[in-house]
Amino acid sequence: MTPLPYHDRPYRPCIGLVLLNRAGLAFIARRLDTPDSWQFPQGGIDEGEAPETTLLREMKEEIGTDSAKIIARTAGWISYDLPFDLADRCWKGKYRGQKQIWFCARFTGSDAEIDLATEHPEFDAWRWIPLGEVPDLIVPFKRPLYDQVVAEFLPLAVPV
Template identity: 70%
Template structure:
């Protein structure tokens, strides 16, 4: 972006289309990872922007491979709606070159079919420094505050899936 290009006021910017992915292991625990670029102890699910012409489900599988180094999962649920979050004004002009006010995301829930050793954060463009499996209900308290309402909605929608998965034998 050239320096003389004026940014739209925050409330007039569009949302960037994206996805989020809740990855559950066989015990119904959720994959969360700590961002490299966030100084706070902020954890999140894999998520990212959609490429031109890419379907949301395709994006979810691509982002999982790009961010956590595995594609060993099968999608088992999808959010009923797109869910948006707004960036805080103090960072909105820096993220995505100031073109967006936040993201509107389609969320997916997937069952991890691999082993922990299949997860490799040392991807081509690492986003996370460490990861863990966690009770899905606890995740919203660990996310950056401006995404907390979105995470509350996602957890409410996918918690029954996680609980059912945790009760499965095996």
């Protein structure tokens, strides 16, 4: 199957998660497939699935726990385009990028619950860092999206 021309492709609907611990620090994980590339948990919304359900499912699939309480979400979708060379490789060339609803959630579990050795691992390391430092660690094509998400949720990144 030949992919659609890049600009005719739809965006893949997803969620993104800013997970904050009790100290107000953000969870970030290093991707297995892209050395030195860090990101927040995220994932595709299955057909008919509520974004809140996707959030908890993706947490469990990616970091081994779903211990979280949602405290905020973006008002609408935020999108990013994949670079041309990646767009043909990712998702078999079906999408030009992703449109995401972002959530901010408070981690209610313990660090011992976090387990990256899931059935289909995406990450090989994780840590808690100040939310404002996250965009500096993100691949360049996602930084504008991360800048927007961080700006929106930064007031929530406080100790509780």
